[in-house]
Amino acid sequence: MNIEHDITIALTKGRILKETLPLLARVGIEPCEDLSVSRRLIVATTVPRLNLVILRGSDVPTYVQYGSADLGIAGKDILLESGGAGIYEPLDLGIARCRLMTAGPQATHAEVELKRRVRVATKFVNVARAHYAKKGLHADLIKLYGSMELAPLMGLADEIVDIVDTGKTLAENDMAPRELIADISSRLIVNKAAMRTRHGSVRAIIDALKHAVTQQGPA
Numbered sequence: 001m002n003i004e005h006d007i008t009i010a011l012t013k014g015r016i017l018k019e020t021l022p023l024l025a026r027v028g029i030e031p032c033e034d035l036s037v038s039r040r041l042i043v044a045t046t047v048p049r050l051n052l053v054i055l056r057g058s059d060v061p062t063y064v065q066y067g068s069a070d071l072g073i074a075g076k077d078i079l080l081e082s083g084g085a086g087i088y089e090p091l092d093l094g095i096a097r098c099r100l101m102t103a104g105p106q107a108t109h110a111e112v113e114l115k116r117r118v119r120v121a122t123k124f125v126n127v128a129r130a131h132y133a134k135k136g137l138h139a140d141l142i143k144l145y146g147s148m149e150l151a152p153l154m155g156l157a158d159e160i161v162d163i164v165d166t167g168k169t170l171a172e173n174d175m176a177p178r179e180l181i182a183d184i185s186s187r188l189i190v191n192k193a194a195m196r197t198r199h200g201s202v203r204a205i206i207d208a209l210k211h212a213v214t215q216q217g218p219a
């Protein structure tokens, strides 16, 4: 791959990164150092002029929106929550699939439906607000940063809005999924200005990834 501008791609660390690296390798982009060992935050790649930054998922759209990173890879859950200003989302990479759902203890489901007012703990307050408003339910939203499953067990909330993959975490905490809010996968995102000013380089990366995803299916 030939890149004619300096380009930075912001990647989401953790589970998404594990599925992203094989996909990038398929288009010839490989980090020059072992990301599981290195503490470096900006990492050069085997493609000259192309660097990676490894971030918390919720920071990826921010870096891309402001143009500090030209492209990014982030979960649709994060993109729904952030609102996506200044960002194009040209490609569903089909990786890190999961569901964004409401969930809660089996016993309280009927109560919640009756109350018309529900206390909800979540990291995704904007998505949750829109979901409950659409249902005509008043939701008191409580922002948490992790272990959402704990909130109903401790009496902090009636329900949670969270990511569900196998459902094992919910089941082990005596909870069940309730309503699907959105099917989630990771998306390639692009800064709108970079799409114009660095068109050739950005397009080359989008096209290579599109080809890799459609030729071989999700990584």
Ligand code: AMP
Residues within 6 Å of the ligand: 015, 016, 075, 096, 097, 098, 162, 163, 164, 165, 166, 167, 168, 169, 170
């Ligand atoms: P599970 O027990 O398989 O339903 O996994 C649920 C937990 O894993 C949740 O607490 C999520 O935060 C996390 N998780 C699962 N899949 C993803 C994903 N694709 N992206 C981010 N977090 C995920």
